[in-house]
Amino acid sequence: MDHTRPQDPHGTERAGPALPVEVEVVRGAMGRIAMLGATLRGATTGESESIARSFAENLGGALQAEVGPVIIEVERNSFSYAGAELGGGDLVMGRLLESLDSQGLRAITLLPWVTQEELVELAALLSRDWLENPGQGLESAANQRDLWRVHLEIGVRGLVTEADGEVRTVDLVRRLLDQLGLDEAALEGGVAVEVGAMMAMLRRTEEQGPPESRARGGSTGSVATIRQLRQLEVDRDVSENDASIIVYEAARSASTDEEATELVRLALRHVQNHLATGDVEAAALLLRRWLLLVDPDSGLPIERRIAVQAALRDMVGEATRDAVDRGWAANPDDRLWRGPVFTLARCASLEDLPRIVAIGRTLPAGILHQSISDALILVAQRDEVSVRGLLLHADQEQLPFVLRMVRRSTDATLVEPALARITNEDPAVREAVLISLRNQRSRRIGEVARGCVNDTARPVRMEALRYISVYRDAEAVPLLLTRLQAATERDANFEELRAVAIAAVLASRGEAIVDLEAQATGKAGRHPRAAEAALAGIKAAGPAGKEALDRIARTHEALRPLVRAVIGGGR
């Protein structure tokens, strides 16, 4: 059944936390099988195809998710799943159980992502009336179908009693081979004779006694081996690190580049699985090793490095975005995600920028976006792509990430292309422009920052004040004093007002104390807390400010409580 394979040959897509399938879904499915059996026998009327389809759709639908395997136990009188009986009391179900019991069926295991085609095949197998048409047995029939995610557990049946009687061993063996679906054509000539000889030998073999009396663990020996054994017992013998080393070594020693890339591609699915479950450290551990593989110092031939790098780029795609989205929901700790996100972005090429940005946007901004941008700087260096070029061509979604790349640079040629974005309609971008230029000092930036003091968005204004304060932009002082005087409660909160006052003091190197003192003691402005903001600004001037505050307290009795509050309130 090749049609079960194309999309996901090994059932590894989108693994995640294994939730159980609802008992009622499985109960309904087994009810449909019983009904299908009855219909095929002619005991009830109905359309067998639609029943089989309904079975496949309902059960298949439930298994197309991050669920655990469904294991249905088949007992003599009932089916059971997850500790619940699925029925068996009625005649229809009873007949189905009897039919399956005659074939020795003990359990049905359905693995996640089983296809509807496989389920239809299963329905045909289970609903056949084995009592009326024993013919080729269930086990043999199942063996001849290529069921990719369905497993039937079948016990020994119909051999023991006859074997004790007059049935010849060789006939018994043939029957056993038939039940298993192993015909001689599939093996080699004379296999039945050989297996018959084995059985005769097995029957003659005398055992020594109960197993517990045997020397389990009786050996002593090399310390290293015993240590390995102990580690195995406590499950500390292997780790994710081993997995990454295995893939790394296998990709190194693969006979062809195609094989190496296939290994990496398969392993990437496990990274996505780890991401989806929020196990980000394990994901990063796997990825980091492969980045070493593509490092020019890895000693790998350049063709293989290029091939592996191309495979690694597959990591940055939609499947990973979904995995990150789900993983973040499961484990939203940005400190944990910081490193893995950095590593993930390093797998990219700058041609993948839109895709890596799409992944980044599923995560909150801040340190995680910065981690992505930091990784992209390394990628740009590796790919010999200029950040300036990226900045000139980045679209609205990419811009915040590219601006974060700019932030790590002191390249003066980036200033103008960055400032060109200050007119962007998105305040987050305008803020990002100013943040990206924090490490650069120029008159042009100062000019733009001054313009932003009256921006419509508060974060932009605050970032502009920060720039003016840090670079002591004296030209901004009159503007700041005006702003302090003119600001109303509606367009600035106290925090911002205080920042304006502090910026004025710092930018003027203390000279604005006089103006602020005048504002605090005279006409303090339109904002009800303008005086307090001015006093806070004065305090930021250090000893001179302290002296000014003392003076104000001495001369303006009404302001004493405010002065006391400002001095006691830090900053």
Add this chain to the structure above:
Amino acid sequence: MSAVTKTQATAGLNLAGRLDHLFRTARIYPDGHAAISHTLRSVTDLLLAVRADEPRIEWSIVQDRVVIGNRVVRPSPGIRDAVRELGQLLVERGLGGLAVSGTPNPDEVMTLVRLLLGIEGDGGPGFAALEREFASAGIRTLEPLSPRTLMGTEDSGSEGDPAIAALRVYLRGMRAVQAMRTRGLSPAAMVEVDRVALGIVDLWASYPRRALTLAVPRQLLPYPLLHPVHTSILSVAIGFTLGMDDLILRQLAVAALVAEVGRPSVDEDEDDEAAQHAAERATPTASVRELLALSPLDSAQIRRLRVALEQHRHFDGSGHPTLLRNRPSHLFTSIVALAAEYDALRADRDWRDGESVRGALRTLQQSAGTRHDPLLISILQDLQGELEVADAGM
């Protein structure tokens, strides 16, 4: 006490499955919730069914087996893990099982479940304290039993003729390996491999000589096809002697069965040494590739991957592939590699006859400390008598 009936045995197994489920749901839902009440009724009925007409009966779990009275019952593979996990939950609380007397009611069972869930899973308060806890909680029909072993029990796990059961495991293994090679390693194939491994471990634990008999190379059967099954049986024999528990042995058996899953097919009869050599060299990475396609990447899977990659490497670090990190091979790898080489030495090939048990062991002894771990060789040598008995029969 009269003999335990088949009905009691079945009820005992089902009880383990249902009780495991009850503990799981009780962790999530409050008492009286619909998700609990159905299973609770079922557990209560099964407790009665286990007791049957006896005034009192003991029901315990030892590893992944259920013991009723002194009769050991093996669960089917489908609920085996549930039994093991329930057993672990009980043992962590200092409990091996329960003695049932009288007629338990659902309230008592729920009290018991809550009581046990309330105990820290670090060994429990001690058996005497546990008895007091039961009494003070008003649990009258269920008594705690301390953890036990399988000593003095009757094993009734095999289905009928043990020779057929053994042969069936062997042939299922053969079929599984054949399917892996022709159709690829599907998730369902891995389930089958796991079941075969379970069968091999059970077989070794109950009938070690029969197990070794199966591992004797046979001229008439296609040798490369059966090789992993033999390796698996011999690996379990070595692992058992080392002291590995059943769960680890099962993983070892699986690792041996799938170690060469990626081996390129080369006609054994083909007189092309270069092709055979190339196939062998390509096997580790190809096997890693096959295994890597399966989920989840848990510790059992990582062990299999290590065996697949390292299987042709030697104890002294030589062999292939050449690894950048020359660390010691995993213990599983060392065992599987030794078992595989023993089997290869024993088998007849076109260009030579297979060696005797003694001859093969002598050859292996010469590679102690270079190709193989001397400790493991000595364990295999300890099995010489059994191996010769198995061989003589063939």
